[in-house]
Amino acid sequence: MVDALLGSAVQLLTPEGERVEHPDFDITLTDAELRSLYRDMVLVRRLDAEATALQRQGEIGLWASSLGQEAAQVGSAHSLRSSDYAFPTYRDHGVSWCRGVQPMEILAMFRGITNGGWDPIARRCSLYTIVIGNQVLHAAGYAMGVQLDGADEAVIVYFGDGATDEGDVNEAFVLGADYQLPLVYFCENNQWAISSPRDRFNRAPLYQRAAGFGFPGVRVDGNDILAVMAVTRMALDRARSGGGPTLVEAFTYRMGAHTTSDDPTRYRHAEDLEIWRLRDPIERLKVYLARNGMADRSYFDQVDHEAADLAVLVRDGVRAMAAPAPETMFDHVYVDPTAELVAQRAGLIAYEESFAEGLTA
Amino acid sequence: MVDALLGSAVQLLTPEGERVEHPDFDITLTDAELRSLYRDMVLVRRLDAEATALQRQGEIGLWASSLGQEAAQVGSAHSLRSSDYAFPTYRDHGVSWCRGVQPMEILAMFRGITNGGWDPIARRCSLYTIVIGNQVLHAAGYAMGVQLDGADEAVIVYFGDGATDEGDVNEAFVLGADYQLPLVYFCENNQWAISSPRDRFNRAPLYQRAAGFGFPGVRVDGNDILAVMAVTRMALDRARSGGGPTLVEAFTYRMGAHTTSDDPTRYRHAEDLEIWRLRDPIERLKVYLARNGMADRSYFDQVDHEAADLAVLVRDGVRAMAAPAPETMFDHVYVDPTAELVAQRAGLIAYEESFAEGLTA
Amino acid sequence: MTELTIAKALNAGLRRAMEHDSRVVLMGEDIGRLGGVFRITDGLQKDFGEHRVIDSPLAESAIVGAAVGLAMRGYRPVVEIQFDGFVYPAFDQIVSQVAKTLRRSEGAVRMPVVIRIPYGGGIGAVEHHSESPEAYFVHTAGLRVLTPSDPGAAYRTIQQAIACDDPVVYLEPKRRYWDKGEVDLAADVRSGDPWCSRLLREGTDVTVACYGPMVRTCLEAASAADVSVEVIDLQSLSPLDLDPVAASVERTGHLVVVHEASKTGGLGAEVAARITERCFYSLEAPVLRVTGYDVPYPASRLEEHFLPDLDRVLDAVDRSLAW
Amino acid sequence: MTELTIAKALNAGLRRAMEHDSRVVLMGEDIGRLGGVFRITDGLQKDFGEHRVIDSPLAESAIVGAAVGLAMRGYRPVVEIQFDGFVYPAFDQIVSQVAKTLRRSEGAVRMPVVIRIPYGGGIGAVEHHSESPEAYFVHTAGLRVLTPSDPGAAYRTIQQAIACDDPVVYLEPKRRYWDKGEVDLAADVRSGDPWCSRLLREGTDVTVACYGPMVRTCLEAASAADVSVEVIDLQSLSPLDLDPVAASVERTGHLVVVHEASKTGGLGAEVAARITERCFYSLEAPVLRVTGYDVPYPASRLEEHFLPDLDRVLDAVDRSLAW
Numbered sequence A, B: 001m002v003d004a005l006l007g008s009a010v011q012l013l014t015p016e017g018e019r020v021e022h023p024d025f026d027i028t029l030t031d032a033e034l035r036s037l038y039r040d041m042v043l044v045r046r047l048d049a050e051a052t053a054l055q056r057q058g059e060i061g062l063w064a065s066s067l068g069q070e071a072a073q074v075g076s077a078h079s080l081r082s083s084d085y086a087f088p089t090y091r092d093h094g095v096s097w098c099r100g101v102q103p104m105e106i107l108a109m110f111r112g113i114t115n116g117g118w119d120p121i122a123r124r125c126s127l128y129t130i131v132i133g134n135q136v137l138h139a140a141g142y143a144m145g146v147q148l149d150g151a152d153e154a155v156i157v158y159f160g161d162g163a164t165d166e167g168d169v170n171e172a173f174v175l176g177a178d179y180q181l182p183l184v185y186f187c188e189n190n191q192w193a194i195s196s197p198r199d200r201f202n203r204a205p206l207y208q209r210a211a212g213f214g215f216p217g218v219r220v221d222g223n224d225i226l227a228v229m230a231v232t233r234m235a236l237d238r239a240r241s242g243g244g245p246t247l248v249e250a251f252t253y254r255m256g257a258h259t260t261s262d263d264p265t266r267y268r269h270a271e272d273l274e275i276w277r278l279r280d281p282i283e284r285l286k287v288y289l290a291r292n293g294m295a296d297r298s299y300f301d302q303v304d305h306e307a308a309d310l311a312v313l314v315r316d317g318v319r320a321m322a323a324p325a326p327e328t329m330f331d332h333v334y335v336d337p338t339a340e341l342v343a344q345r346a347g348l349i350a351y352e353e354s355f356a357e358g359l360t361a
Numbered sequence C, D: 001m002t003e004l005t006i007a008k009a010l011n012a013g014l015r016r017a018m019e020h021d022s023r024v025v026l027m028g029e030d031i032g033r034l035g036g037v038f039r040i041t042d043g044l045q046k047d048f049g050e051h052r053v054i055d056s057p058l059a060e061s062a063i064v065g066a067a068v069g070l071a072m073r074g075y076r077p078v079v080e081i082q083f084d085g086f087v088y089p090a091f092d093q094i095v096s097q098v099a100k101t102l103r104r105s106e107g108a109v110r111m112p113v114v115i116r117i118p119y120g121g122g123i124g125a126v127e128h129h130s131e132s133p134e135a136y137f138v139h140t141a142g143l144r145v146l147t148p149s150d151p152g153a154a155y156r157t158i159q160q161a162i163a164c165d166d167p168v169v170y171l172e173p174k175r176r177y178w179d180k181g182e183v184d185l186a187a188d189v190r191s192g193d194p195w196c197s198r199l200l201r202e203g204t205d206v207t208v209a210c211y212g213p214m215v216r217t218c219l220e221a222a223s224a225a226d227v228s229v230e231v232i233d234l235q236s237l238s239p240l241d242l243d244p245v246a247a248s249v250e251r252t253g254h255l256v257v258v259h260e261a262s263k264t265g266g267l268g269a270e271v272a273a274r275i276t277e278r279c280f281y282s283l284e285a286p287v288l289r290v291t292g293y294d295v296p297y298p299a300s301r302l303e304e305h306f307l308p309d310l311d312r313v314l315d316a317v318d319r320s321l322a323w
Ligand SMILES: Cc1ncc(C[n+]2csc(CCOP(=O)(O)OP(=O)(O)O)c2C)c(N)n1
Pocket: A091, A130, A131, A132, A159, A160, A161, A162, A163, A164, A190, A192, A193, A194, A254, A258, C029, C058, C060, C082, C086, C089
């Protein structure tokens, strides 16, 4: 069934870890590069698992799991140059990870101590956008800027299958087509928008949306990291060389709940997961690496150790992450605070202090 | 050049008025039906000319001309059954005319005495929608209602080429595809959105947008009323029989200014009009009728007389159209006025009366 | 009388409205199979079918725009916006179409549309999930705005909103969804009038006007106060019913208005302006406002400092009396 | 000094800002070849090129969303919304992104975006072309809101808005576009501070606070009045600068606030609430509001009855003094 849906999706590595040819796409990576892809996927998965656990313990308020989507995220982000710019959603921990965003920076928002977490300009990776679809327009505007600058850079923007319903995403397709922007629209079709299944309505394959706007779209097996890289690289190269935008639909699956607040048993069958477990992106690469002697037991063990260390770091780090002082909510509302905000801030401080006094008195 | 752009557009009548075959579309109309199409186009054009003149005389505030788009509007609206429902834009005088909306009802809004003008439920024709794209979602919702009712009805919604940039229109495509709505999206591609030429960016042909959402799109020569009717009828039949939505792109040209406030000499060459004058929708049908003996000189004269009568009616009618009393602005804000509005209304009346008193005093 | 949460009372009210009138249809993201992210529509799709409880695409403008079309067709759509922060993509349809269609059509086309929005903070959520957008809607002529504060009011007013032939923005205080209270499920409440304030607690020294999630806070403050506080739940934010407030202020001479939304341009300003005009000679102090600050809603670990709480209400009561 | 219309002053100000800073780019519907439907950007595309004066698609959310991205890239986008009634499709990007990005990024990402909107009525236009949406923006933390009332102010403040590192909703009083006044084109005004009210006419009996298109109306009313009226142009609607108003009210004891927007939830309420709190013992009458009514903007042949005019202002002045 999945295979039927996958349809024309580009694949370079079968679910069994066998390397196959594709007429239009190919990629050659060194063993070291392949290992680092594996390593990043394992670490991101561990980060995800720890965050889920920390949410259950009440240490963070919410978590949107990337489980199962590691190849789509890590593969596409690895295709970027450091000078390129990425616009992730709230689920793209594999992307922010590859952009060098630190685990604590990713977790800060979910812990509720900030609505951001990192410097998007320094990381060349925007903050997570929660309003579905908004960031796709930002990416288009950013790409307009890249074009104005005549810079040799590309922009990639991530969004879900559900997001393609939103006006903003379609308006961003119009912008991309009109101005032939150096932009890759990367749609992670994980088959679900909370409880809404992608195939509910026998909708047209998502990658085909692009043609109607006047640029190419391609579906890739989103659990095949080699194919994801091959397709994304080509799209990014096209973008940088003035070829205009591309829509990449990474066909994958949301293995977890929508977020830790969600209860997917209300709307999908546990059995559906089984078929996708067999298509696990990490296992697939692992088999390929092992079978071809690109990595051995000791390497896999080493990565597992790194993951265990990361878990400790995340647990300790999150617990140590304290809320900022209340009055920081007045910072950065404007570049320079207004008189009204100065007064409100002073009022808050005085008010909070009145309790402290009360306590010491 | 136009012919190249027209591309695969369905045509049944050449610009020279010759009947041609099309492999997929055909239509058979009686002579009387053909004459009434001609008549409606002539009358609508006269209405349009009078309104333009009345605006120059300051009798109406603004006018959006339908000049050149008569075949697209009259042809599609003639394809509707009386039980179908139409959602026109501000330019679709040919549509409202065919739905039985009276000339004074159309002109009332442009005269500034109402923001509506007719009873949309009685006419089965919604009021003109000015916010670009909004009505396309209304049509989708209305079509959902038709579907819920299990009614043997179809819905048609009109919008311009520029409107396809808006999020709302694309969200309406999603609704249509998802629910397989009994809806025809009728895009009048008149090549311009105010000063923005459709082909500015080498955009994809508009009718192709549909496929990406999962339903068929077809381009028709919008100045060929037979082709417009053949295509629209088929799309409406599909809609009524549960076949889902269709996008019809009527390829036409805005022969006039965007509105009476616009000065197109700032952005387009007068010569561009010449080529389209040769494709005039009314002349085309007239030649066909005359050449095939379906109408003779006396018929054409009679229609011209009717048009002259209409012109008088419009001129006199508009001048006689008085503004309603000021306090009517408080009517129909809510079904029953709120206490606050009752008070504000009373205040306005008392205030206005104070002047009347002042005058008599 | 049955003890229910606000969430369950809304569910029961929606069910009742659907039973009563087959033209009532529900539409929104995840409201069908899932029953909504807050389970307000739980079980309704199972019982009324997919055609009356419609899972929508992920597109808020489409949800509201389609509701306009459904209303034109004679339906009474009740749409859910998943969270307050996601109503803005639909703002255009709300302001330009939902609010204006009756007027534009000179009464020919009614818009019996209910737009349900869980709103407000206090649940530890991420950004865009704690907004209080009521002032935008109250400023928009043609809309009615309701917000219940307890299960009984929720059960009544959701049915009355659906029965109303005008469009209603129905704001559900999400942090109070799980508050319990007595509900008279047997009563036929549809014909009742929800467009009024409710005097919830009598008092003689200071009047406190509040609504939605702040009502419980203000009632608690009144209980804790060492002066006598009268508490009025505005309930209907548009139209405002300030007669009870004015009557109260004429007795107490002091008014405090409380809401979560930011201060500047918030509803408190309107209440203050109107009451000052009506009760100019009765007021012994200016109307004081206890509100969220003029900052974007903060990250959740700071929200307790942003949201008015019992102490901030009491502080304002004291300041008013000491004026 | 040169005599210019507001429209030409804005055009000159935009030109000056573009000359000064190559990161200033303009974007909007029909602003390039056509020069905008009001010709505010006339000639700028010819002189600065299509890459700096960008004709956008017909998509307001895209215009503002792209501006956010351009700002992230270090540009200073100045976008035009063709008419007030068409800003609502962009409302989500304005409220959720433009207003919040600086705060969300903790200062890392500035949003020097100017959103120009011709607003207000009085030009005999069709529906959606005469709206006064300022209250929505003033209630939104993170935005600044400016509105000029004469050519000199237009020339200055448009440049100051563009030089500002915060996002500015810049509301242009469209019915005054053709009003003339003296402009000092030679002055370098970029570093000036537009976030202040302007005392335009001194008076002793009543203070009138107004802004944008109503300033001329109020000045005319003051001239016609048989009492002494002080007129203050608020100019900066967010942040509000009420110090001059409070100082004035302390002298006059009477305040009338005037705007075109509907009364309920309009800016007048905020001014009334704040001034009443600040000047409680100075006010001899409640703050009175002269505003549009709480109805959708009417058809153009009725608009003269909707819009505050000289007589309605004078009527309120009289009522205030007679309180
Ligand atoms: C404008 C808006 N509407 C609704 C939501 C609530 N919401 C959060 S995630 C989500 C589903 C998104 O689905 P998809 O785009 O497929 O992304 P995924 O979560 O599957 O990665 C919804 C409806 C939102 N965040 N923003």
